[in-house]
Amino acid sequence: MKRDLVCGMDIDEKSATAKMEYKAKTYFFCAQSCKEKFERAPETYVDGNREAQVIPEVQETEKLQGVPVGKEGLKRLDLPISGMSCASCVAKVEKGLSQLEGVVEARVNFATEKAAISFDISQLQINDLIQTIQDLGYEAGAEKATFPVQGMTCASCVNKVQTALSQVPGVIRADVNFATEKATVEYIPGQVTVKDLAQAVEAIGYKILEVAEGDVVDTEKQAREAEFRRLKEKFIVGVALVIPLFILVHWDKLGLSNLWSVSKQTNFLIQLLIQTPVQFWVGSQFYRGAWAAAKHKTSDMNTLIAVGTSAAYIYSILATFFPGLFAVKGLSAEVYFDTAGAIIVLIILGRLLEARAKGQTSEAIKKLIGLQAKTAMVVRDGQEAEIPVEEVRIDDTVIVRPGEKIPVDGVILEGYSAVDESMVTGESIPVEKNIGDEVIGATINKTGTFRFTATKVGKDTMLAQIVKLVEEAQGSKPPIARLADIIASYFVPAVMGIGVLTFVIWYFFGPAPALTYAVLNFVAVMIIACPCALGLATPTSIMVGTGKGAENGVLIRSGEALETAHKLNAIVLDKTGTITKGEPSVTDIVAANGYEDKEVLRLAASAEKGSEHPLGEAIVIKAKETQLELKASADFNAIPGHGIEAVIGKNRVLLGNIKLMKDRRIPINEMEQKAEGLSGEGKTPMFVAVDGKLAGIIAVADTLKENSKSAIASLHHLGLEVVMLTGDNRRTAEAIAREIGIDRVLAEVLPDQKTNEVKKLQEEGKKVAMVGDGINDAPALAQADVGLAIGTGTDVAMESADITLISGDLRGVVTSIALSKATIRNIKQNLFWAFAYNTILIPVAAGVLFPIFGILLNPIFAAAAMGLSSVTVVTNALRLRRFRPPTLETAGSV
Numbered sequence: 001m002k003r004d005l006v007c008g009m010d011i012d013e014k015s016a017t018a019k020m021e022y023k024a025k026t027y028f029f030c031a032q033s034c035k036e037k038f039e040r041a042p043e044t045y046v047d048g049n050r051e052a053q054v055i056p057e058v059q060e061t062e063k064l065q066g067v068p069v070g071k072e073g074l075k076r077l078d079l080p081i082s083g084m085s086c087a088s089c090v091a092k093v094e095k096g097l098s099q100l101e102g103v104v105e106a107r108v109n110f111a112t113e114k115a116a117i118s119f120d121i122s123q124l125q126i127n128d129l130i131q132t133i134q135d136l137g138y139e140a141g142a143e144k145a146t147f148p149v150q151g152m153t154c155a156s157c158v159n160k161v162q163t164a165l166s167q168v169p170g171v172i173r174a175d176v177n178f179a180t181e182k183a184t185v186e187y188i189p190g191q192v193t194v195k196d197l198a199q200a201v202e203a204i205g206y207k208i209l210e211v212a213e214g215d216v217v218d219t220e221k222q223a224r225e226a227e228f229r230r231l232k233e234k235f236i237v238g239v240a241l242v243i244p245l246f247i248l249v250h251w252d253k254l255g256l257s258n259l260w261s262v263s264k265q266t267n268f269l270i271q272l273l274i275q276t277p278v279q280f281w282v283g284s285q286f287y288r289g290a291w292a293a294a295k296h297k298t299s300d301m302n303t304l305i306a307v308g309t310s311a312a313y314i315y316s317i318l319a320t321f322f323p324g325l326f327a328v329k330g331l332s333a334e335v336y337f338d339t340a341g342a343i344i345v346l347i348i349l350g351r352l353l354e355a356r357a358k359g360q361t362s363e364a365i366k367k368l369i370g371l372q373a374k375t376a377m378v379v380r381d382g383q384e385a386e387i388p389v390e391e392v393r394i395d396d397t398v399i400v401r402p403g404e405k406i407p408v409d410g411v412i413l414e415g416y417s418a419v420d421e422s423m424v425t426g427e428s429i430p431v432e433k434n435i436g437d438e439v440i441g442a443t444i445n446k447t448g449t450f451r452f453t454a455t456k457v458g459k460d461t462m463l464a465q466i467v468k469l470v471e472e473a474q475g476s477k478p479p480i481a482r483l484a485d486i487i488a489s490y491f492v493p494a495v496m497g498i499g500v501l502t503f504v505i506w507y508f509f510g511p512a513p514a515l516t517y518a519v520l521n522f523v524a525v526m527i528i529a530c531p532c533a534l535g536l537a538t539p540t541s542i543m544v545g546t547g548k549g550a551e552n553g554v555l556i557r558s559g560e561a562l563e564t565a566h567k568l569n570a571i572v573l574d575k576t577g578t579i580t581k582g583e584p585s586v587t588d589i590v591a592a593n594g595y596e597d598k599e600v601l602r603l604a605a606s607a608e609k610g611s612e613h614p615l616g617e618a619i620v621i622k623a624k625e626t627q628l629e630l631k632a633s634a635d636f637n638a639i640p641g642h643g644i645e646a647v648i649g650k651n652r653v654l655l656g657n658i659k660l661m662k663d664r665r666i667p668i669n670e671m672e673q674k675a676e677g678l679s680g681e682g683k684t685p686m687f688v689a690v691d692g693k694l695a696g697i698i699a700v701a702d703t704l705k706e707n708s709k710s711a712i713a714s715l716h717h718l719g720l721e722v723v724m725l726t727g728d729n730r731r732t733a734e735a736i737a738r739e740i741g742i743d744r745v746l747a748e749v750l751p752d753q754k755t756n757e758v759k760k761l762q763e764e765g766k767k768v769a770m771v772g773d774g775i776n777d778a779p780a781l782a783q784a785d786v787g788l789a790i791g792t793g794t795d796v797a798m799e800s801a802d803i804t805l806i807s808g809d810l811r812g813v814v815t816s817i818a819l820s821k822a823t824i825r826n827i828k829q830n831l832f833w834a835f836a837y838n839t840i841l842i843p844v845a846a847g848v849l850f851p852i853f854g855i856l857l858n859p860i861f862a863a864a865a866m867g868l869s870s871v872t873v874v875t876n877a878l879r880l881r882r883f884r885p886p887t888l889e890t891a892g893s894v
Helices: 032-040 042-046 087-098 126-135 155-166 194-202 218-249 264-282 284-295 301-321 337-361 363-370 462-474 480-509 514-528 531-551 559-565 575-579 597-608 614-625 658-663 671-680 708-717 730-740 751-763 775-783 795-800 811-846 859-882
Strands: 018-022 025-029 074-082 103-109 114-120 143-150 171-177 182-187 375-380 383-388 397-400 409-415 417-420 431-433 450-456 554-556 570-574 580-591 633-639 643-648 651-656 684-690 693-704 721-725 744-746 768-772 786-790 803-805
Touching: 018 032, 025 032, 074 126, 087 103, 087 114, 087 126, 087 480, 114 126, 126 171, 143 194, 155 171, 155 182, 155 194, 182 194, 218 264, 218 337, 264 284, 264 301, 264 337, 284 301, 301 337, 301 480, 301 514, 337 514, 337 859, 480 514, 480 811, 514 811, 514 859, 531 554, 531 559, 531 811, 531 859, 554 811, 559 786, 559 811, 570 575, 570 751, 570 775, 575 580, 575 693, 575 721, 575 730, 575 768, 580 597, 580 614, 580 671, 597 614, 597 633, 597 643, 597 651, 597 684, 597 693, 614 684, 614 693, 651 658, 658 684, 671 684, 671 693, 671 730, 693 730, 708 721, 708 730, 708 811, 721 730, 721 751, 730 744, 751 768, 751 775, 768 775, 768 811, 775 786, 786 811, 803 811, 811 859
Parallel strands: 570 721, 570 768, 721 744, 768 786, 786 803
Antiparallel strands: 018 025, 074 114, 103 114, 143 182, 171 182, 375 383, 375 397, 397 450, 409 450, 417 431, 554 803, 580 693, 633 643, 643 651, 651 684, 684 693
């Protein structure tokens, strides 16, 4: 048997459709089209590059379709779920998923309608998770799409395409039909794009035709819009039917009996006919939800609504056809079709408003995704071509003109410009960009035209990573949410118990007509309870808060970090790269013996020209900034541990420390004292001597970032003790600390000691945040109660941190803590409202005020109040959208 190197099919030499000689070897093919592909690029297949892609081997640990192997065999999956109506639904789904063997953690977010699941891919498949969700009575948000596939010539091609599609992360199942030449793919929205599927197929030599533009994640938006339209339609129909109901109830009071005299029995029958479609069509979702819950021996908010309105509906039917059952002491029976109808319509209205508000909570994600450029101008084969941004590849040369969006991340090759990075970093001032500088996709080029090399594309760009981090944070739960979850899981059964108890008490001990009072108060209790408010209290605030953070250049990884940040009372700042710029620059020039500052700088920079030493580079940069003309140097000599010497024109120049001056017996006199003063300020003084005579001192230091001082003052206003941690000597560190108002200095700390210093602060009973940017900061960031990484630092530091500051500005620390305080305050307000609402109004609905004040809660008002409670919670969360980063003046009031 021989293998067709193009499609991977094993074929018999005798039955091969075609064959070809290449480099003294015969190759066999299953079809003429395979031979033609081979002829076009034989080296691709023979060298093994192509063969490696044919029928990929599936490792044991990778048998889960659509899921790449995660760390230690774990995978995190965000799975959309539909059909949840309240917090008890959340608790039910979380419990069901958590009980699956292999699930490490399952968190369900009612506001985003998603489950964040961490599971062992060697024990579970996505289908198991979806089946469990469906068994619980809900729907997992898997979608199907069908694509034409070009280039398949045999059954083996089908297998190849099917395997390639199945291995795309986010694909649950893929079926390929050779006869129709189409692939049907079942996938998870948000986990995969159409382009991902197309690229997977193209990578093995085939092509998906008619690929729709955009992202598969759009289906989630479409689903929300469809749900909103459905609710709106039901609300309009419900209102159109309930209005005649109320007219019939008040027929005589409105004087309509003069126009048409309707008997009471006929009136009741007409009400029944009108209410029936309201009960079973407008309110159908409540029955479906209640039935799904009942099948699994549980209950949720749908149960309360279905049971409550059904009680009023059935009572009214009995009163219509058997009025004698309810006639007491001359009182005739009454019906409550209008009550059942109004309850259903008001709850639909509440859900309509809630759906609209919930859509607004995810505005941050929509804004971020909307920042992405649609096309890119690239240079290929020497020609400029405009292509979709999804087709940009790593190492492509991309051209950006003034006013255009930068399509992907990269490094500038030629040209310069000012780039507006405010949409990513939160910084309003455009950043100057020159050759060698990095540019970020989705930012806006303001002035010049430049070319850059693409370094990160697709899901690897900074924008894509930001979107991913924000989505993960929005799906997380802070500890404060656990109490609400626990209460919500017991809430519905408890309310049903209170409802039954209310019915019994009113039926046996209430005034006549006891059954009517018992039914109405039972309905009021069932309807007034609102687990929705409990379920929405935390996730809506988290969604808005984390989204607002992203808008301001602060990426918060989890709800837990958000909650902990508001409790902080100490913050540790790594000096280099955090408080300071992390690169030396010239701070002082002190001329001596008749030399001028510019001449001292020009001579020193000319001597250091071409030097790779950081201090030398700082001097050269300063000279260029001053626009000094540098001269060529000769006889350059580096003196280890002392400095350098070189000949500039006719002058021999020495540049170095005090030891070099003393070794060469150059008198420095009173300048030695000046050098000591500069050292005391944390600066490094370097002496410049020309032809054996001191010309001056140039001081170099790692200078403070522009906003470090004001940021530290704001941290003080927020009530935090500010600690600086550095490996520098204590004298230098304390000089910097005095300048910017640091409370405590931890100096001469080795990299492996940083974690211990954080531990010591924690042992003092402090809640500690650590801010750093380097690889050696990563362990300390992980040890701290909250780790904050400077976004301009290393990837390792950012991976270890709970919060990432994209801009590298310390003011982001102030923003993150202020945002945390605002978000947690908002969550507490929501929880207070939800608890207070249910705690106060459930007893009122049960009739506790009746014996004293004669007050009963009409079930219609109960329905209105229940809907209002959910809308109030979401609306309160939306107030966070008005959050603004605090200034020095406003930080103390946060």
